[in-house]
Amino acid sequence: MRKFRWGILGTGSIARQFVRGLNSVPEAEVLAVGSRSEASAEKFADKRNIPRRYASYKALASDPDVDVVYIATPHPFHAENATLCLEAGKAVLCEKPFCVNAAEAERVVGLAKENGLFLMEGMWTRFFPLMEEVRRLVSEGSLGEVRMLNVDFGFRADPDPASRLFDPGLGGGALLDVGVYCVSFASMVLGRASGSVGISHLGETGVDEQASVVLEHEGGRLANLSIGIRTTTPQEATIMGTEAYVRIHAPWWRPESMTISRPGTEDETVEAPVSGNGFGYEAAEVMRCLEAGKTESEIMPLDETVSVMRTMDSIRAAWGLRYPGEEVTS
Ligand SMILES: NC(=O)c1ccc[n+]([C@@H]2O[C@H](COP(=O)([O-])OP(=O)(O)OC[C@H]3O[C@@H](n4cnc5c(N)ncnc54)[C@H](OP(=O)(O)O)[C@@H]3O)[C@@H](O)[C@H]2O)c1
Incomplete structure (x- = not known):
């Protein structure tokens, strides 16, 4: 299998763990990291020997050598961040929950499908x-x-x-x-x-x-x-x-x-x-799919990701729990 070059979007706690997992997968190369701040990008990259570091998510998504982006921001930003990366032609692995609600999830999935790009929710537990x-x-x-x-x-x-x-x-x-x-x-x-x-x-x-x-x-x-x-x-x-x-x-x-x-x-x-810290399994699945030219994983299919979001929408609707700026979806 060829090497796949990863970009890491966000420098928080799960991004740190995911990079550790990626480092245990021989087919993965952590090429770049993007952060909202230059200091954070530099610090994260220096500590992990990541060669390219960017002071914006847009700059990361624009790096022509990045094959696949891992999104590690809080949930309300997943849809926007995934959209940015897909519009730049990148394959995307997006942390769970995939989005805040099903409407956002459908839009992101639709964009990936229109552009024939790989997309997967980082439901890492499925891959153990x-x-x-x-x-x-x-x-x-x-x-x-x-x-x-x-x-x-x-x-x-x-x-x-x-x-x-x-x-x-x-x-x-x-x-x-x-x-x-x-x-x-x-x-x-x-x-x-x-x-x-x-x-x-x-x-x-x-x-x-x-x-x-x-x-x-x-x-x-x-x-x-x-x-x-x-x-x-x-x-x-x-x-x-x-x-x-x-x-x-x-x-x-x-x-x-x-x-x-x-x-x-x-x-x-x-x-x-389990070998390593466990994050290598979902990363390996992403790279297996990319190598095979697939745009989604059979283990974590996109329609299932959307249906899980729909279920969570209806559970929350009964509680009257809506997030700031959220559209009414059910
Ligand atoms: N798979 C798992 O086991 C697992 C475990 C924990 C969390 N998660 C998921 O991963 C995502 C991130 O969680 P986390 O615990 O890593 O969060 P975190 O430590 O708070 O880090 C989130 C990162 O997102 C970026 N970010 C962008 N906009 C932000 C904003 N307005 N406020 C705060 N941070 C912002 C920041 O990176 P920059 O400053 O570099 O831009 C920040 O470091 C969540 O969706 C969560 O559900 C998954």
């Missing part, structure tokens, strides 16, 4: 080796017919109103930050959701600090989601079928094992170790 095992287990019918799942993602953050997690202007709240993993997981296992009910607690800044959501899927299959940004949760996913259930341990950070339980038999453990 264990998640391949999960998909195999479900599709082979090892659990019987899958009827239900429980999934949670909560952690305790300090309630800083200026932070990305709590500021509505930066797309704060549990659903967009961690709930998206759970909705996407349910979609991967049960297909697209047909309905939802949820209860949230909106905190002082007006964003959802915790929520319980039930998603309805075809045939009466259900997904129970518990999410939070001020609540510590076990971070586990359990898929329940008519014959057995499987518990996936630490599904969001380092899923390396799952336990299958069948009534009347000993539990079985399946292991699939």
Whole structure:
């Protein structure tokens, strides 16, 4: 496989981790970084030996030698940043949640399709080796017919109103930050959701600090989601079928094992170790697709990204949670 030259858009905490992941993938070269500020671009690049550094996102997108841009800004800027890069002819990997709402997501997906450019949501958890095992287990019918799942993602953050997690202007709240993993997981296992009910607690800044959501899927299959940004949760996913259930341990950070339980038999453990910090897997998928001339990934297809955003729109609509400047979409 040829080498692909990456540009990093934004210099925050996930950009730092992603570059570490990229450095463990031989086909990837981190060529350039773009920041809103020259000092930040220089600092980020110096520390990581990135040869080209730009004091604007536009300059990064205009570098003719960059093959693919990784977008690592807060969610409300994903649509604008992805549009900039696609209009400059770049392939794009955009952090989760793909956008703030489905209307934005549809516009960005439409632009990529019109221009025949690769685009993918950075739902990195889908690309861990264990998640391949999960998909195999479900599709082979090892659990019987899958009827239900429980999934949670909560952690305790300090309630800083200026932070990305709590500021509505930066797309704060549990659903967009961690709930998206759970909705996407349910979609991967049960297909697209047909309905939802949820209860949230909106905190002082007006964003959802915790929520319980039930998603309805075809045939009466259900997904129970518990999410939070001020609540510590076990971070586990359990898929329940008519014959057995499987518990996936630490599904969001380092899923390396799952336990299958069948009534009347000993539990079985399946292991699939993670190499590096885990971000290399999604990057490898992007480069496999580019090498094969594909414009989207079969593991994280664009219509599924949009349908997950639609589900999140309808969950939020029931809570009356709208972000500044957001169009009414449902
Ligand atoms: N995959 C994962 O596991 C994972 C984990 C955490 C976060 N994320 C996602 O990654 C995205 C970024 O999260 P993060 O935690 O890295 O955020 P962060 O540390 O706050 O960094 C965001 C970066 O975006 C840029 N930016 C552009 N406009 C901004 C604005 N108005 N305010 C603040 N920053 C702005 C800044 O870079 P410059 O100053 O260089 O322009 C900043 O450093 C989010 O969408 C989040 O959901 C994914």
